[in-house]
Amino acid sequence: MNGNSTHQAAHRVVIVGAGFGGLNAAERLARSSARITVIDRKNHHTFQPLLYQVATAGLSPGEITAPIRSILSHHKNVEVLLAEVTGFDLERRIVKTGDQEISYDSLIVAAGASHAYFGHDEWEALAPGLKTIEDALEIRRRVLLAFELAERRAFAGESCDPLNFVVVGAGPTGVELAGTLAEICRHALAHDFRSIDPARTRIHLIEGGQHVLPAYPEDLSRSALEQLQRLGVEVITSALVTRIEPGVICMGETRMDAAVILWAAGVAASPLGKKLGVPVDRAGRVLVDPDLSIPGHPKVFVIGDLAALKDASGKMLPGVAPVAILEGRYVAKLIRRQIELNRASASEPEPASRTAFHYYDKGSLATIGRAAAVAQFGKIHISGFLAWLAWLFVHILFLIGFRNRVLVFIQWAWSYFTYERSARLITGSTVLPGWGRVGPGEPGNSEAEQEMSTAMDK
Amino acid sequence: MNGNSTHQAAHRVVIVGAGFGGLNAAERLARSSARITVIDRKNHHTFQPLLYQVATAGLSPGEITAPIRSILSHHKNVEVLLAEVTGFDLERRIVKTGDQEISYDSLIVAAGASHAYFGHDEWEALAPGLKTIEDALEIRRRVLLAFELAERRAFAGESCDPLNFVVVGAGPTGVELAGTLAEICRHALAHDFRSIDPARTRIHLIEGGQHVLPAYPEDLSRSALEQLQRLGVEVITSALVTRIEPGVICMGETRMDAAVILWAAGVAASPLGKKLGVPVDRAGRVLVDPDLSIPGHPKVFVIGDLAALKDASGKMLPGVAPVAILEGRYVAKLIRRQIELNRASASEPEPASRTAFHYYDKGSLATIGRAAAVAQFGKIHISGFLAWLAWLFVHILFLIGFRNRVLVFIQWAWSYFTYERSARLITGSTVLPGWGRVGPGEPGNSEAEQEMSTAMDK
Numbered sequence: 001m002n003g004n005s006t007h008q009a010a011h012r013v014v015i016v017g018a019g020f021g022g023l024n025a026a027e028r029l030a031r032s033s034a035r036i037t038v039i040d041r042k043n044h045h046t047f048q049p050l051l052y053q054v055a056t057a058g059l060s061p062g063e064i065t066a067p068i069r070s071i072l073s074h075h076k077n078v079e080v081l082l083a084e085v086t087g088f089d090l091e092r093r094i095v096k097t098g099d100q101e102i103s104y105d106s107l108i109v110a111a112g113a114s115h116a117y118f119g120h121d122e123w124e125a126l127a128p129g130l131k132t133i134e135d136a137l138e139i140r141r142r143v144l145l146a147f148e149l150a151e152r153r154a155f156a157g158e159s160c161d162p163l164n165f166v167v168v169g170a171g172p173t174g175v176e177l178a179g180t181l182a183e184i185c186r187h188a189l190a191h192d193f194r195s196i197d198p199a200r201t202r203i204h205l206i207e208g209g210q211h212v213l214p215a216y217p218e219d220l221s222r223s224a225l226e227q228l229q230r231l232g233v234e235v236i237t238s239a240l241v242t243r244i245e246p247g248v249i250c251m252g253e254t255r256m257d258a259a260v261i262l263w264a265a266g267v268a269a270s271p272l273g274k275k276l277g278v279p280v281d282r283a284g285r286v287l288v289d290p291d292l293s294i295p296g297h298p299k300v301f302v303i304g305d306l307a308a309l310k311d312a313s314g315k316m317l318p319g320v321a322p323v324a325i326l327e328g329r330y331v332a333k334l335i336r337r338q339i340e341l342n343r344a345s346a347s348e349p350e351p352a353s354r355t356a357f358h359y360y361d362k363g364s365l366a367t368i369g370r371a372a373a374v375a376q377f378g379k380i381h382i383s384g385f386l387a388w389l390a391w392l393f394v395h396i397l398f399l400i401g402f403r404n405r406v407l408v409f410i411q412w413a414w415s416y417f418t419y420e421r422s423a424r425l426i427t428g429s430t431v432l433p434g435w436g437r438v439g440p441g442e443p444g445n446s447e448a449e450q451e452m453s454t455a456m457d458k
Numbered sequence: 459m460n461g462n463s464t465h466q467a468a469h470r471v472v473i474v475g476a477g478f479g480g481l482n483a484a485e486r487l488a489r490s491s492a493r494i495t496v497i498d499r500k501n502h503h504t505f506q507p508l509l510y511q512v513a514t515a516g517l518s519p520g521e522i523t524a525p526i527r528s529i530l531s532h533h534k535n536v537e538v539l540l541a542e543v544t545g546f547d548l549e550r551r552i553v554k555t556g557d558q559e560i561s562y563d564s565l566i567v568a569a570g571a572s573h574a575y576f577g578h579d580e581w582e583a584l585a586p587g588l589k590t591i592e593d594a595l596e597i598r599r600r601v602l603l604a605f606e607l608a609e610r611r612a613f614a615g616e617s618c619d620p621l622n623f624v625v626v627g628a629g630p631t632g633v634e635l636a637g638t639l640a641e642i643c644r645h646a647l648a649h650d651f652r653s654i655d656p657a658r659t660r661i662h663l664i665e666g667g668q669h670v671l672p673a674y675p676e677d678l679s680r681s682a683l684e685q686l687q688r689l690g691v692e693v694i695t696s697a698l699v700t701r702i703e704p705g706v707i708c709m710g711e712t713r714m715d716a717a718v719i720l721w722a723a724g725v726a727a728s729p730l731g732k733k734l735g736v737p738v739d740r741a742g743r744v745l746v747d748p749d750l751s752i753p754g755h756p757k758v759f760v761i762g763d764l765a766a767l768k769d770a771s772g773k774m775l776p777g778v779a780p781v782a783i784l785e786g787r788y789v790a791k792l793i794r795r796q797i798e799l800n801r802a803s804a805s806e807p808e809p810a811s812r813t814a815f816h817y818y819d820k821g822s823l824a825t826i827g828r829a830a831a832v833a834q835f836g837k838i839h840i841s842g843f844l845a846w847l848a849w850l851f852v853h854i855l856f857l858i859g860f861r862n863r864v865l866v867f868i869q870w871a872w873s874y875f876t877y878e879r880s881a882r883l884i885t886g887s888t889v890l891p892g893w894g895r896v897g898p899g900e901p902g903n904s905e906a907e908q909e910m911s912t913a914m915d916k
Contacts, residue, residue: 041888041896042884043602043606043882043883043884044882044883044884060518060519060520060521060881061518061881061883061885062518062880062881062883063518065883067650067882067883069650069651070650070878070882073649073650074649076652079613079652079653080609080650081609081610081613082603082606082607082609082610082884082888082896083610083896084896099614100610100613100614133883133885134885134886137885144501145540148501148540149540151538151539151540152539152540152541152558155537155539155558156557156558191531191532192525192527192528192531192538193527194534194537195537406868407865407868407869410864410865410868411865420528422520423518423519423520424501424502424525424528425501425502425519425520425523425525425591426500426501426502426540427519427591427592427595428592430499430540438499438540438541438542
């Protein structure tokens with residue numbers, strides 16, 4: 001048992017999760033007299049907007065991650081713990097991690113979200129999603145392995161249809177994955193095979209709604225569709241996935257063979273949301289008060305993808321990095337004000353009155369591929385190369401750690417001009433469910449499934 | 459069934475293994491009219507001399523690997539297959555891969571070596587070795603996880619001894635690992651923890667012989683010992699490991715607690731050597747003829763770490779990259795001469811008389827840490843910064859792929875001046891055998907063990 005909640009001692013803040021929200025809260029709080037403990041079950045912060053680049057072999061995991069410890073190491077009042085939070089005791093002001101109880105004065109829960117398979121959790125092993133580095137490596141492994149196994153079959157004289165890759169869900173992640181996969185097939189891999197032609201690979205993007213990028217204005221949505229089709233992606237809208245088997249995906253009566261199926265269709269909040277014991281929405285997000293605290297607990301805050309909050313117009317705030325960052329900073333400010341009040345008054349005062357969190361949307365950007373993107377800044381809508389440049393600039397600028405930024409920029413400049421993908425590495429299992437395997441005596445796909453199960457993550 | 463061995467058609471060469479030997483043979487043969495098939499069970503070539511940098515979080519896997527396919531893609535007569543070779547039929551001139559039979563006119567077996575645990579294979583899960591990218595990631599995971607778990611214990615108020623890391627075997631790999639680990643503890647991690655002091659970490663290097671770097675001249679061996687001790691490594695010579703348990707290593711009566719145990723003590727040739735059906739030495743290396751062919755089969759060659767060949771003075775050629783590279787080129791030359799003879803004569807001729815392979819030793823280099831190394835070029839022996847510069851130059855020069863070279867150089871320049879380690883990423887299992895775990899409900903260390911078993915490799 002640690003910590004101390006008398007007001008003479010330092011105010012203890014526990015932050016669960018070191019994503020964009022948690023890190024920004026920690027950075028802002030570090031300048032106060034608070035003692036901060038950041039708990040995460042990974043040792044690294046992941047720059048999620050570039051995860052698709054790891055999944056498509058463009059960047060290495062080390063280039064879009066940074067150890068949480070080293071990001072925060074210059075703040076002597078910040079402590080980082082690698083641990084998995086298992087629950088809370090809000091009455092005793094305690095966070096539980098299985099073997100430890102960590103006490104707090106203020107608590108920020110920023111545990112993020114994972115994939116949702118809409119009641120079909122058995123699809124996860126067959127159609128991995130993209131939330132963590134482990135997910136990205138699993139996708140990379142499957143995509144590269146599919147080409148290798150197809151080459152082997154063709155070399156042995158088996159006649160095969162061209163490879164088919166299916167991406168389910170045409171939100172930003174699905175669009176990025178489909179666009180980048182199409183590019184890899186046409187360019188990076190074009191000259192590397194002798195018995196198959198990677199350029200003939202089919203890429204299907206399946207969307208349940210009527211449009212790709214459904215959250216974007218219609219003109220940008222249409223532009224994204226055109227850019228995808230120019231890259232060779234076959235887009236199927238208004239189609240619901242009803243069944244996934246090894247190597248096969250079904251939409252109602254339509255069955256489609258697929259070497260690789262990727263899931264970018266649904267998001268579910270971290271199960272930690274439910275453990276706070278307050279109401280959550282259907283996706284498991286915590287229904288927070290306008291100041292991001294939870295009902296009845298003014299010192300417990302939920303931010304980022306785990307929080308459900310509507311803006312002034314009644315629209316749900318999207319699960320994107322800018323929202324999480326601003327929420328983290330807002331909550332840090334509230335807690336700092338509280339610490340100052342505590343210091344001024346001898347007895348513990350009532351929480352100060354708070355202005356509600358307000359999100360000012362500066363715009364949104366979605367990339368589709370090389371020099372292809374859409375962007376919206378208020379009423380300004382742009383597409384294509386200019387939007388892509390804006391996307392590139394913003395993402396390199398916000399990538400954590402100067403060194404990473406330089407390296408990522410060099411990598412991108414290099415692959416822009418050479419079409420090369422630098423991180424085409426297959427590691428781990430060499431089994432592709434429903435498709436084949438490399439070794440003769442490998443133990444099924446149990447390892448891939450285990451990897452997937454440990455990869456269930458914020 | 460593929461290929462064709464009549465002399466009108468292209469001469470078919472099968473190369474098993476795309477390490478230094480196999481790749482160099484392929485590159486040289488590619489300029490002939492031969493049809494070449496390179497088979498490897500990994501999709502990437504690994505630059506093994508820098509593996510220890512991945513294991514110690516200095517470089518990312520993508521930076522010291524390159525897809526075999528893309529290294530060879532500009533040679534249209536070279537085919538690459540991701541497959542695991544299971545055996546040979548030398549009479550029918552066939553390589554077996556489980557589900558395929560691939561015929562050859564000339565065969566080069568360059569399947570390399572793995573770790574040897576001297577009859578204690580059960581030690582492998584407790585003391586991983588360093589031969590593949592998977593091995594390196596496993597070592598990185600264990601080292602970083604040890605610090606995280608120690609921090610957690612100390613945070614919870616448990617009193618603990620400083621961490622102890624043990625490296626078994628003081629050949630070049632063991633010396634590199636021990637030296638670099640010592641540096642990381644003193645520098646890269648020094649300011650990142652609050653409850654433990656990484657600088658107090660103990661590093662033990664255990665060697666069965668009387669000296670570190672036993673293959674080097676005595677003065678360099680002594681210099682290496684001094685450089686190691688300056689870095690804080692505790693060297694124990696003439697000590698044999700008799701037992702390894704989770705978290706404990708024993709040398710006779712001496713028991714030592716160890717959070718991480720690394721194995722750099724023994725090398726065993728690939729089991730494919732034995733499958734050729736010709737005599738092998740105790741380490742499983744094939745006793746080749748002076749032209750690197752195997753007895754009775756002038757068109758079957760074994761090169762690299764899998765071959766046992768003595769130089770003119772009767773000393774066994776070492777298992778290092780320069781030997782493998784020169785052997786690969788030598789064998790390629792023999793096969794090209796044979797192809798020319800085949801073309802000149804209508805009937806299949808006898809193999810031409812061959813000059814024996816001769817290895818001219820240009821020198822050897824071993825690095826110990828930052829600005830610490832030893833080098834021998836003939837009678838010139840150098841130590842310290844100059845030797846380290848020579849090592850750096852040679853290794854960056856030979857790193858495959860221009861892009862990788864530039865990136866690695868930038869990384870190194872950066873970490874030389876900042877002491878930072880860029881790839882401090884824990885992925886996969888969060889269990890450390892005999893030491894602890896992160897998650898409360900994780901399924902034992904079965905995943906770590908599975909990883910280790912799939913990592914048994916060339």
